[in-house]
Amino acid sequence: MATQHSRLAARFMVAPSVGFLFVWMIVPLVTTVYFSFLVYNLLHPERQGWAGFDNYYYFLTDRAFLTAVWHSVALVVGVLCITVVGGILLALLLNLPFWGQGVVRVLVIAPFFVMPTVSALVWKNMFMNPVNGMFAHIAKGLGLQPYDFLGHAPMLSIIGIVSWEWLPFATLILLTALQSLDSEQQEAAEMDGANWMNRFIYLTLPHLTRAITVVILIQTIFLLSIYAEIAVTTGGGPASTTITYLVAQQSLYGNDVGGASAGGIVAVILANIVAVFVMRMIGKNLDA
Amino acid sequence: MGQITLNAVRKCFGEVDVIPSIDLRIEDGEFVVFVGPSGCGKSTLLRLIAGLEDVTSGGITIDGTDATELPPAKRGLAMVFQSYALYPHMSVRKNIAFPLKMAGMTPEQQEAKVQSAAKVLNLTNYLDRRPGQLSGGQRQRVAIGRAIVREPKAFLFDEPLSNLDAALRVNMRQEITELHQSLKTTMIYVTHDQVEAMTMADKIVVLNAGRIEQVGSPLTLYEHPANTFVAGFIGSPKMNLITGIEAEKLGATTIGVRPEHLDIVDSGGWSGVVGLSEHLGSDTFLKVGTKEVGTINVRAGGGITLRHGDAVRLAPRPGKVHRFGSDGKALS
Numbered sequence: 001m002a003t004q005h006s007r008l009a010a011r012f013m014v015a016p017s018v019g020f021l022f023v024w025m026i027v028p029l030v031t032t033v034y035f036s037f038l039v040y041n042l043l044h045p046e047r048q049g050w051a052g053f054d055n056y057y058y059f060l061t062d063r064a065f066l067t068a069v070w071h072s073v074a075l076v077v078g079v080l081c082i083t084v085v086g087g088i089l090l091a092l093l094l095n096l097p098f099w100g101q102g103v104v105r106v107l108v109i110a111p112f113f114v115m116p117t118v119s120a121l122v123w124k125n126m127f128m129n130p131v132n133g134m135f136a137h138i139a140k141g142l143g144l145q146p147y148d149f150l151g152h153a154p155m156l157s158i159i160g161i162v163s164w165e166w167l168p169f170a171t172l173i174l175l176t177a178l179q180s181l182d183s184e185q186q187e188a189a190e191m192d193g194a195n196w197m198n199r200f201i202y203l204t205l206p207h208l209t210r211a212i213t214v215v216i217l218i219q220t221i222f223l224l225s226i227y228a229e230i231a232v233t234t235g236g237g238p239a240s241t242t243i244t245y246l247v248a249q250q251s252l253y254g255n256d257v258g259g260a261s262a263g264g265i266v267a268v269i270l271a272n273i274v275a276v277f278v279m280r281m282i283g284k285n286l287d288a
Numbered sequence: 289m290g291q292i293t294l295n296a297v298r299k300c301f302g303e304v305d306v307i308p309s310i311d312l313r314i315e316d317g318e319f320v321v322f323v324g325p326s327g328c329g330k331s332t333l334l335r336l337i338a339g340l341e342d343v344t345s346g347g348i349t350i351d352g353t354d355a356t357e358l359p360p361a362k363r364g365l366a367m368v369f370q371s372y373a374l375y376p377h378m379s380v381r382k383n384i385a386f387p388l389k390m391a392g393m394t395p396e397q398q399e400a401k402v403q404s405a406a407k408v409l410n411l412t413n414y415l416d417r418r419p420g421q422l423s424g425g426q427r428q429r430v431a432i433g434r435a436i437v438r439e440p441k442a443f444l445f446d447e448p449l450s451n452l453d454a455a456l457r458v459n460m461r462q463e464i465t466e467l468h469q470s471l472k473t474t475m476i477y478v479t480h481d482q483v484e485a486m487t488m489a490d491k492i493v494v495l496n497a498g499r500i501e502q503v504g505s506p507l508t509l510y511e512h513p514a515n516t517f518v519a520g521f522i523g524s525p526k527m528n529l530i531t532g533i534e535a536e537k538l539g540a541t542t543i544g545v546r547p548e549h550l551d552i553v554d555s556g557g558w559s560g561v562v563g564l565s566e567h568l569g570s571d572t573f574l575k576v577g578t579k580e581v582g583t584i585n586v587r588a589g590g591g592i593t594l595r596h597g598d599a600v601r602l603a604p605r606p607g608k609v610h611r612f613g614s615d616g617k618a619l620s
Binding site: 182184185187188189190191192193194195198202203206207211 | 338339340359360361365366367369370371373374375377378386390391434438514
């Protein structure tokens, strides 16, 4: 009886915060859904009224839409591949005992603390700039033609910048997972005749699956909403506009609140589809 | 075959000399137990033999070939760890088959070996479970299974029973002994529990602070301890080590009398008062405070009804008194 009583009390106690969170979530969502069915353009206040599914129709048939979807996928998958593989390698390296370990670990984690806008600016102006950038200087020093990264390969350049930002996060999570790997297991495998590669495949990697799952889930959420890096470096354009950026363009530059809301809802639906797939594929690793 | 020789093996961790210098010969088929208090270097010595630690100097020979520089996998030894060190994401079958897979055996050969090992160890019904779903004793058996499928030259056990409860420990102790009798492979077993050492070993190596105090069969160590350390370490309850006038009477610095070698007598001997009496049914353990030799432990028969505060006279059984010199070594 006591437990039932306390359970009831517990529900009663958490009710306000649950209710608050629900309102916090539902009000913007409902507002956005409502706006997405309106003719609502800030430049044309005189045009008002019900738009039906027109906003969705225009957003989905926009020539930029499919390319934007493709760019979003490229950004998420590209960054995930680079950060997970790179993160595992870096974590393995940092897990080795060496002199100055503490300092190096702090240095490796440092990029994560740099604001996206700042890091994108630094990369754009100090590294990738075809005239003054470091890469251009190196290319000239080697007698090569400087490459205009953001001009010729904008999506790849953005993937590079974002990977640089997120690599520390992946490394940090994977390093902590590596540190909890039982050393007796490693020794047992060593006695069982497993070489370094086999130990990595059969022991280390299975041990890391949960950490890798966490990295993929969290990064997917944040990578889908990447905005600053694109705005600062290329400002969108046909070669580097993602879904998120397309929505921002509609509302900010087009002043089309109705169309942007429709785009936002489309983005939410797409993100949820991705979430379902990701959870299906790798979420079961989180159970055990 | 499984004959292992240690030649002046020395191991330092930085400045600390964990094992100053050890010479030891382990014959093929022997069950050798390394026993000693914690921190005496017995686990380190086992890891040196396994190749998980490098020797600082000296040499290790296995079956006549120098193995000092060989990596662990090439030494042909199998080890059972204290934490079992099973691979948590693999089924029992895959755990046992892992060393075979690493050796490049075909799946059919692996399966046959796994089945026969599982039969020996009563694991047939658990082959598809994960280690996390097994009890402590079953995990222990899986770890042993993983060791026996390799058909190693020798088994190394690093305190394998210390994570089990008392009843299971007695069971597993007997199972390991039976396993040794059927496989007839060399086994080296590390423990801090002298009961395990006494019951299982063909040969006991008593270690203290990285030095071998005595090597011998369990009964040799019990009947003829080489020094006061071995005398105090082997045997339960502990041997009474007595110094002072009573020892000098026998021409020794220290004399040792085992609790079971003290008789309750009507006259003569040492007189004392019972401080504590533990009645176990089969035995009675008494702690007696005496004037002549201080507090001593006595192991008397189950029928003794002495209680706290009763007066008693004790006499050491003739011929069962061990005499030790000023350096702690036994006097002949």
